[in-house]
Amino acid sequence: MSREKLNGLGINLPTFPTSTVGSFPKPDYLVEARAKFAKAKIERKELEDLERQATGFWIKTQEEIGLDVLVDGEMYRGDMVAYFSELMPGFEQSGLVRSYGNRYYHKPIIAGEGRWPGPVTVGWWRYAQGLTKRPVKGMLTGPYTVMDWSFNEYYPDRRSACLALARQIRREVETLVEAGAKIIQIDEPALSVRPEELPFAIEAMHLVTDGLPAYFIIHACYGAFDLIYSQMLKLPVDNLDLAISHSTLNLMEMFRRDPFTKDLSLGVLDVHSHEVEAPETVRDRIEKALKLLPKESIWIDPDCGLKTRTIEEARGKLINMVEAVRGLRARIGLN
Numbered sequence: 001m002s003r004e005k006l007n008g009l010g011i012n013l014p015t016f017p018t019s020t021v022g023s024f025p026k027p028d029y030l031v032e033a034r035a036k037f038a039k040a041k042i043e044r045k046e047l048e049d050l051e052r053q054a055t056g057f058w059i060k061t062q063e064e065i066g067l068d069v070l071v072d073g074e075m076y077r078g079d080m081v082a083y084f085s086e087l088m089p090g091f092e093q094s095g096l097v098r099s100y101g102n103r104y105y106h107k108p109i110i111a112g113e114g115r116w117p118g119p120v121t122v123g124w125w126r127y128a129q130g131l132t133k134r135p136v137k138g139m140l141t142g143p144y145t146v147m148d149w150s151f152n153e154y155y156p157d158r159r160s161a162c163l164a165l166a167r168q169i170r171r172e173v174e175t176l177v178e179a180g181a182k183i184i185q186i187d188e189p190a191l192s193v194r195p196e197e198l199p200f201a202i203e204a205m206h207l208v209t210d211g212l213p214a215y216f217i218i219h220a221c222y223g224a225f226d227l228i229y230s231q232m233l234k235l236p237v238d239n240l241d242l243a244i245s246h247s248t249l250n251l252m253e254m255f256r257r258d259p260f261t262k263d264l265s266l267g268v269l270d271v272h273s274h275e276v277e278a279p280e281t282v283r284d285r286i287e288k289a290l291k292l293l294p295k296e297s298i299w300i301d302p303d304c305g306l307k308t309r310t311i312e313e314a315r316g317k318l319i320n321m322v323e324a325v326r327g328l329r330a331r332i333g334l335n
């Protein structure tokens with residue numbers, strides 16, 4: 001079904017389209033330049049030139065690896081919520097707050113009406129798409145996660161904050177579609193944190209995607225997916241991208257109970273491990289899914305963004321992932 005939608009959008013993909021979740025490791029020169037920029041030692045223009053250079057490197061690298069649907073690699077972003085909230089009027093930044101593990105960051109504060117500041121990601125999407133003939137995904141953080149990872153000091157409750165942000169984020173999505181993006185991924189890593197809030201997270205996603213001519217992917221990680229899986233099928237998107245490489249079997253049990261009705265991006269690489277998975281490991285993970293899902297509905301990608309790996313680890317993992325997929329395509333008589 002979703003394959004027809006893609007074809008209608010002019011996108012023809014092989015069986016088991018390969019892609020990535022979005023972020024790639026930044027080259028050393030860019031890490032250094034970001035540190036210098038933070039200390040006001042270089043101009044923004046110099047930083048942006050290097051961000052463009054790094055984006056070009058990753059587009060070329062993805063083409064060489066043979067991925068089907070590319071990403072810009074998020075060379076211009078630090079934290080996924082801070083990136084958007086720093087640009088959006090209505091937000092302020094807090095003092096340092098402790099997040100997962102020992103990482104400290106400035107948690108955004110919703111201090112006024114969140115307003116779309118004009119295109120945030122569109123320029124980067126356009127730049128990356130201009131470097132390749134393969135489709136590049138539009139990428140942004142979803143309203144539920146922006147709300148959940150911020151302090152709300154303005155809206156009366158979490159639901160109204162989430163819906164208000166959704167209306168602003170829709171404007172970014174509309175602009176991406178107008179620019180020509182056909183595949184748009186909305187990252188909602190916080191989605192499964194509070195199952196009781198999933199109904200309004202779904203309501204928010206309707207505000208973001210309804211009526212727009214694009215193939216929508218939602219990426220969620222840190223999942224208590226067993227609790228929310230049947231609800232997640234109500235999300236108004238075409239493809240669920242779930243971080244499940246550790247728990248494939250359990251999830252597959254759930255598919256048996258509640259048949260899957262969308263495309264699934266099957267996260268087959270563990271982004272938190274230095275180990276470069278062998279093609280056979282990847283193939284086994286895909287074959288488990290194939291026992292329960294039609295091959296037409298499966299996309300293949302890592303289980304989250306690769307930004308915490310080294311460039312060589314990220315490249316090695318993706319090369320093996322593509323090799324596994326090519327082997328499977330050949331074995332079942334495709335391409």
Ligand SMILES: [Zn+2]
Pocket residue numbers: 021189219220221243303304305
């Ligand atoms: Zn993720």
